[in-house]
Amino acid sequence: MATATQARRTNKAQRAKSATTGQVLALDAGNYDLKFYNGHGHPKAIRSVRFQLPQGRDAVSYSDASPLIELADGRRYHFGAQAYKYRRQQQTVIENKVELARLHLYACLEPINGSVSEFPLHLYLSTPDPGRYEEGLQEELLGLHEFCRNGIDFQVDVQSVTVEREGIGAYYYAQTQGLIPDNGYTIVIDIGGGTWLTRLVDADGEVIDENIMDRGGTYELAASISFDRRLTDGLGTTADPCIVMDGFRVGHIYADTGLSWAGWLDEYLDPWFRGIFQTVKAQYTPYMLRVTRFLVTGGGSHLIADRLTGRSLFAVMGDPQFANVRGLFLLSSEQQLCMTTKSA
Incomplete structure (x- = not known):
């Protein structure tokens, strides 16, 4: 069977x-x-x-x-x-x-x-x-x-x-960039807008464990910042978390107002960052000795990229926003090539 x-x-x-x-x-x-x-x-x-x-x-x-x-x-x-x-x-x-x-x-x-x-x-x-x-x-x-x-x-x-x-698309794309070791386990950490998730992948590319968090992506970080009085007092009204998310890409400025949270971002970013990696560590404790790479990707990964610089176990995808979709397209190309080779 x-x-x-x-x-x-x-x-x-x-x-x-x-x-x-x-x-x-x-x-x-x-x-x-x-x-x-x-x-x-x-x-x-x-x-x-x-x-x-x-x-x-x-x-x-x-x-x-x-x-x-x-x-x-x-x-x-x-x-x-x-x-x-x-x-x-x-x-x-x-x-x-x-x-x-x-x-x-x-x-x-x-x-x-x-x-x-x-x-x-x-x-x-x-x-x-x-x-x-x-x-x-x-x-x-x-x-x-x-x-x-x-x-x-x-x-x-x-x-x-x-x-x-x-x-997983980001994982396949990372392989083509030489970011995945030939042995050991890779933990893919994909930080998105609404969610973040992890995949534990072995050297054969098989997903052997995973964790999907329905909350905790950059939207949660933005929502926390949106309630801060240093922002709402300046606006004179409530702040929209989705506009805060836009600001993550453009200098941490709220729309066209000139109001910025860059000076106090770390007060929110540090606990958000620690929460993600403490969860990862707890989830994969039995496998940690065999982990040879943490692959950090997704549209929110740029917020923590500087904190991972110099850490040999960590690789942050370049152009992380598009890493997953690039890998998905690679899958289509590889499968077509595989079928063409077999039929030949």
């Missing part, structure tokens, strides 16, 4: 065989950014914010970085930074990403060569818990999709959906 691992490999090989035709898109629908990569140029990102326009409301300007999506039933959604120009925009960080899977896909699909918008598509996705969400994602995404993006009508046939563990 085939093992579960063998069955998964067979299914992946079958999907990879079908992926030798059509377009391939790697999509990492994060709580802060929707990251996507089709193998050309640099991966792209769209802020995980959207606004549903009422029928009588005109949209503000749109772009590939802030696309306007119209569904067949007339509903319209504006994604990205432009969504902040409307009242009451919605944040992915506090919502169910499976229910939003179609909208996230539509936001990230660009026409081929700027004009071709009808094509078959093979998707590579990641989610913190594939066992829980894989079936739902496939039900949402497989099949024909018709929608309008930035005034262009799309007809896309999603022929396969491969769902991987979040963070």
Whole structure:
């Protein structure tokens, strides 16, 4: 009888065989950014914010970085930074990403060569818990999709959906960068917007333990900062944690106000950082003697990168925001190469 691992490999090989035709898109629908990569140029990102326009409301300007999506039933959604120009925009960080899977896909699909918008598509996705969400994602995404993006009508046939563990894409990408030792265990620490998670991976690339924290990502850090009187007194009102998250990328400044928490960030960052690594240590105590690398990745890892400098066991991914989606695309390429080699 085939093992579960063998069955998964067979299914992946079958999907990879079908992926030798059509377009391939790697999509990492994060709580802060929707990251996507089709193998050309640099991966792209769209802020995980959207606004549903009422029928009588005109949209503000749109772009590939802030696309306007119209569904067949007339509903319209504006994604990205432009969504902040409307009242009451919605944040992915506090919502169910499976229910939003179609909208996230539509936001990230660009026409081929700027004009071709009808094509078959093979998707590579990641989610913190594939066992829980894989079936739902496939039900949402497989099949024909018709929608309008930035005034262009799309007809896309999603022929396969491969769902991987979040963070494993970063592990595969790190291997290509020479960051993973040939022996021992690697602990992948993926710090995202809403969540953070860890994977314990052996030298064969097998995940042998994992821990998924539904809370504790950069949103929790931002929420703590948003209640600080040094910020709210300066604003004269409450602070939005999602705008604080934006500030993590641009000098720790709150929107256009000039108010900054950079001078007292460490008061919040240090306990947040220690909490993550104390949890990691407690989770993997029996394996610590065999750990040869801690791989730190995810969109929030830049906040702690300087604290890990010079520590030989730690490697922080370069361009960490896109490490996972790069690795997901590598998986599609490697599986196609594997099938081509076998058939030859």
